[in-house]
Amino acid sequence: MTINALNQNGFQREQMPCLTKMERMIVAMQDPDMGMKMRNQRLLITVIPHAMTGIDIVEWLIQKYSICEEEALHLGNLLVKFGYIYPLREPRNLCLKPDESPYRFQTPYYWTTTCWPATELDYAIYLAKKNIRKQGELIEYEKESYNALHKRINHTWDFVVMQAREQLRASKQRRKADRIVLECQEQAYWLVNRPPPGVMNVLEQGPERKNNLNTRVQLNAEFYKKEIEQNRRGIGRNRVKSSICLESFVKFCEQYQAHDPIMQGSLPSNPWITDDIMFWNMNSDTVAMPTKLRVERWSFSFMELLNDPLGRKELLRYLEKEFSAENLCFWQACEDVRHGETSKIPEKVDEVYKQFLAPGASRWVNIDSKTMEKTLEGIKRPHRFVLDDAQLHIYFLMKKDSYPRYLKSDLYKNLLAKAIVPQETKKSVFPFMRRQRHSSPSPALVPSGGEDDGKAKSSGAAPTKINSSS
C-alpha cells in the first residue's frame, strides 16, 4: 500500500520504513567501537556469549540519541516487540526490563524485513520440533495451533515430521551453547510472527485491499462519451486566478488565527490542559452573554452568523425591528426541509407554502417572479431540494442587505461592547498534579502588539507563568 509495497509470491508485504530505521539502530548498537558492551551471560548453567543487560540497552540509547530515560525505554521496547532484540530470561514476555535481565540481538536471518513468508509449513515444523524434543513442552495455544495445522496440512505431515527430525539431528551436532542460542532465536522469531492470544500482532497488515483499477469500470464507448461530456463542461467553467486564490487563503488564515486554539491558545483556558470546562460553558449555545471573540466572528461572513444559534437569535431580533424577520424564518424553514426526515417533507413544504409563499400569506417573502413560479410548480411534487432556489434567493437578499446593516447597527455594536473577554484562569494550586499546565512553551505565533488585551495577555504570559507541579 505504500510506495514500496512489494508484491512477492502473490501477497503484499509492506515495507514499513520504521523497520529500516530500527535496523539502522540495531546495526549501530553492534558497532565494535561505539556499540554496546557485550559480555557472556549465564543462563542457568550455560554461558551465552554476546549478550547484554536491559539496563545497558537503555543507557546506550540515552547516550547515543540524547534522550530521556522514558523515551529510551519506549524505543527499546519497540526493538524488542518487533523482534530485533530478545530476552533470554522469560522469553515469552517481549518487553524491555531496565535491569540486569539478559538480552541478545536477533540474527539478521530472522529480521522482519527479509520478508520471510513465515508460512504454515515453517510454523508446523517449528512446533513439531518442540514437540519431539520434549513432550509436553508446547503451551496451550501452541498445542491448539499444532492440532489445527495437523488437520489443515495433513497431506504434508510426513514431510513436516521428517524435516523436524532432520533439523533436530543437525542441531544435536552443535555445541550446547550454540544450540541454545539457535533455539532462542527461533523462538523469538515465532513469538513475533505468531503471537500468543491476547498479545497484539505487531506485524499484522490489516485487511488487504486490492487496487482494482479498471476491473470494475469498463473503459468502453459509453465511458468515453461521459468523459467527453464532463470535459466539455469543464472547459467552459470560470477559473479564478491562482494568485487571488492564494491571497484569499492568506487572508482567511490571518483572520481566523485568533480563533484557532491550537495556534493561539484560548481564554479563559484550554479545558484539555487545565481540566477546567469554563471555556465550554462560556461558549455554549444558550449562554446569556457571549464572548467577544464569538461576536467578532459573526462579522467574518454571513454563514458564521447563521451557523451560530445565538447569532441567529440576535439577527432575528434585529430583523424584527426592521419588519423583515420573515426572511430568516423562511430560510430556517427551508433548512429544516433540506435536512429533516424524508417522510415529513411533503407536510413541511406545505406549511412553508401556507406561511411564506401563498398569496396573502401571513409572512410572505419577497421572491422574484421567476423563482416564485418555478418553486410553486415544484411544490406540486415536493422533494428535499424543492425550496432550494427560493432559499438561495432569500439568502442572498439577507446577505447583501440585512447582514451589512446589522453589523453597522447599534444592536450589534452594543453587544460587541458588552461581550465578555474572559479572564485567564488563575492557575489553582494542585501540587500533586504531574501534568504540565501549559501547552507548548512556544505558541505557534507571537501575537502582534495591538491585539485585544485579553488575548495578548494570555499568549504572552503563558510561557513565563510556570506553575509546574511535577
Next chain:
Amino acid sequence: MGEMEQLRKEAESLKDEITAARKAVNDASLQDTVSGTAVVGRVQLKTRKTLRGHLAKIYAMHWSTDSKLCVSASQDGKLIVWDSHTTNKVNAIPLKSSWVMTCAYAPSGNMVACGGLDNMCSIYNLKAKDGNVKVMRELAAHTGYLSCCRFLSDSEIITSSGDCTCVLWDIETGTQKTVFAGHLGDCMSLAVSPDFKTFISGACDSTAKLWDIREGQCRQTFGGHESDINAIAFFPNGNAVITGSDDATCKLYDLRADQELITYQDSSIMCGVTSIAPSLSGRLILAGYDDFNCNIWDSLKSERVGVLAGHDNRVSCIGVTADGMACCTGSWDSFLKIWN
C-alpha cells in the same frame, strides 16, 4: 473499434484543453504570495489524554460536533463512544463484523455509523428510549468494502466504497438515493463541504472528485498524485481540498482555480499518508503517516513545523474538534491520544 478510439482521442484532447485553461490562470507562485506572511514557530503539541480500551488496531475515529464526544472503531469488533475529556466510555457497541474500516458521528449526536469489509453501512441509534444502543439500519448495496461514511443529517448519509462508487442513502427507508460513479479505483475517503451541498472523494485512481449532492454529478476532478489518495478533507473556508496520498505527499487543490496550488512534501518522508485534518484556521495541517508519526505542516509556507510522536504503530486516523481545541489521533497500537 474505430469509434471508441475516436471517442478516446476526443476525450484526451478536451482534457488537454482543460489543462491549458488551468495553466492560464496559474499566475502566482506560492513563495511570492506568502512572502509577507509571518512564520509559524515550532509547534509542539502534547498528549493531554490517552483513551485506552480497544484491544486491537483502531481504524477510524470521528469527533462529534460538540467537540467532547467522539467515536472510534477498532478491529476488536467494537465501536466505542468516548467522553474524551473525562476519558469515560459512554457506549461500547459490539459489532456484527469485526472488520470495520470507518465510523462516523451524526451532526445531531443522535447516531453513529460504521462499516468495512462487510460491504454494509450500519447505523446505530444512540438515543433509543430504552437506553440500549441498537442497529437502526443496515445499508447494503455496495459490492465492495466500505471505506468511509459521513452523515449529512439524521436522514441522509454518504458512503464511499471499494467498488469505486459513492452513494447517498436515505436512512429512514434504507435505500440508495444517488450513486456517484466515475472513479476508476477504490474510493478510499470522503468529506462533506461546510454548506452540505457538495462532497469530495479521494480514490485509488489517484484523483479527487468534487460531487454535487443534489445533481448527482461530478463537478470537478483533480489529479496530480502518483498513488492512492487515502485521506481527504475540506479546507475550513470550503474553497479548497486537502488530500493525503500513498505517494508520501499532501496536496491542496483550490476549487475556484480548479487546480493544485500547494504540495506538502519532504525528501525525508517516504511513507504514505493515512489521514489528514486541518486546524480551525487552516494554517496548520495535521497529517498521519505510515511511519508511526503525525506531521504538522504550515499550510501556507508548505513547511513542516511539528511532529506528534507517541504512537507505537501506524497512525490510522486523525481529527480536529469543531471548536479547534484539540486533535485526536487513533493508531494501530490500539490507543487514541488527544493533543494540543
